[in-house]
Amino acid sequence: MEFFVTTSRGLEECLAQEILDLGGQDIVTVPGGVALQGDPSMLLQLNLQLTTALRVLVPLAEGSCHNGNDLYDFALTIDWSEFIDSNGTLAVQCVGRGTEGLRHSRYASLRVKDAIVDQFRDRFGERPDVDRDMPQLAVHLHLRDEHALLSLDSSSISLHKRGYRLQSGPAALRETLGAGVIQYTGWDKRSPFVDFMCGSGTLAIEAARLALGIPAGSNREHFGYWGWNQSPDGSTLPGENDHLRFLAELPRTPKEEMPVILGFDQDPEMVDIAEENAERAGVSDFVKFEQRAVEDTKDLPDPLTHGVLICNPPYGERLGNEEDLKEVYSAIGDVYKQQGQGYHGFILTGNTGLAKSIGLRASRRRPIWNGPIECRLLSYELYSGTKRKKATAS
Ligand SMILES: C[S@@+](CC[C@H](N)C(=O)[O-])C[C@H]1O[C@@H](n2cnc3c(N)ncnc32)[C@H](O)[C@@H]1O
Structure with missing residues (x-):
């Protein structure tokens, strides 16, 4: 399976080394992140153990979109019912900058959300709700000019939020x-x-x-992929129990x-x-x-x-x-x-x-x-x- 792990600019080299140490293959480092291939079960280690990762994304489809209608049609090419049921919850986040017709990231994420909920309503007569805080399915849209990339965000909440720092000063580091x-x-x-x-x-x-x-994520109570029905390649995903067992066995x-x-x-x-x-x-x-x-x-x-x-x-x-x-x-x-x-x-x-x-x-x-x-x-x-x-x- 393909993954793309995001990080802060300047930390890519460190992240790539961490991924290599976890057994990631075909690693490609680009500004702001690292692409790799790995087994679907790697979702657990990537989310739990990488200390410099912000999000672990699973790319689903790439397309060319000039406006909201293009983006809506592009989002319909994915069968979203593979990941959640019609009574599930979702959120769409958009980053980057599209063409003139897709300048505003809020508008772009709304078009993707509309396509997903319409697909469910047409097929099942009911639609998932939006939950921005803890969705079962966090969808990530990356726009660069007319190029659009839809991914699943397996972290959902940024991984810098380890769960231990409830208070900080005005200039705390992530x-x-x-x-x-x-x-x-x-x-x-x-x-x-x-x-x-x-x-x-x-x-x-x-x-x-x-x-x-x-491990970096040991205090966290949630990872996005725990809400998915299956992995994009159809295989079963590691769940909360696998996560707890893995944690208990680490030296x-x-x-x-x-x-x-x-x-x-x-x-x-x-x-x-x-x-x-x-x-x-x-x-x-x-x-x-x-x-x-x-x-x-x-x-x-x-x-x-x-x-x-x-x-x-x-x-x-x-x-x-x-x-x-x-x-x-x-x-x-x-x-x-x-x-x-x-x-x-x-x-x-x-x-x-x-x-x-x-x-x-x-x-x-x-x-x-x-x-x-x-x-x-x-x-x-x-x-x-x-x-x-x-x-x-x-
Ligand atoms: C940019 S903040 C450090 C943030 C820290 N890395 C974090 O993640 O929370 C700078 C810190 O330097 C402290 N500081 C400023 N002048 C200092 C001095 N002369 N001696 C010791 N600490 C000082 C401030 O109180 C402040 O907490």
Whole structure:
């Protein structure tokens, strides 16, 4: 079966690696997602285990549509009764931009919804209802000029909603973005991981879940494909019981092998929120949050083989003013230089101007989109004294 997994721009490489690790075949990476082939039973693993996926789509049909009538006729070419009964529920989401006659995504999704309900009414005398929150069938329409692609959305609710983060700060990272950033740091899940500006705790919590081996979707109570009658190739789909059995059989890292994971923030309210989120995420025993400004950093643990120092400081867009932030960025640089020897340092920022105040030369600048904001994940090699001596001596 064919799948298309969506993600945030910049995380495609990480997502493709995760899919490869799960056994996906014929992987093709495009901006915003990864296409693959796999067995229908892969729906379970793709939805449950991918940490950087937003939605797992199952493409059904492609067509050429210039206006609402074309789109209506195109949607009628699919037999929707294969997936739900006439008393079921559905929702249609449209993304992208069609031709002049299909400019408005709301209109386009309405035309698809009309075609589906009319098909049911004509054949069975009754029609499914629309349920935007938790439909049995979530239909995904992608428009690019006259090109239309209809897919089933097997996730239905975006997979970044893991279910543990009930509260967050004004500039929290999506959980999927946090997980992707951690994987790009090359962290070995055994050395210390320190976030100096943890906010609602996303990076530290995702790090602990990755280290423990907790699947990304283990707290979720629903996946879209649980509502389908069958898979598009006619085979039986894994259901809620298969999901629970699969979860129960997954190995977990023993407590004694867990690394030191620390989260600091100067705002005590954010520290409380981070602690509550960690509790719900099942990792409160493995992450220590503390109220502390980056300027007051002291006593960092031994970096071991691949310790990571990271922070996602305010960019001056949603949080903070630029002049004050220059001092904050400069303080981060000082901590990395003076106390971070032997660690791998990272900063995720949407403000490359402010990043200059860090005063360190980045060895890599990886573009990653945080919603509409184009950010950079900046990497710094913070060599220890011995390494520096070796480098100078050679
Ligand atoms: C962009 S938010 C981090 C969001 C976080 N990654 C999340 O997902 O929730 C920046 C955080 O930096 C904190 N902060 C700002 N200046 C700080 C400083 N000097 N020391 C420590 N924390 C600071 C703010 O309180 C805020 O929570």
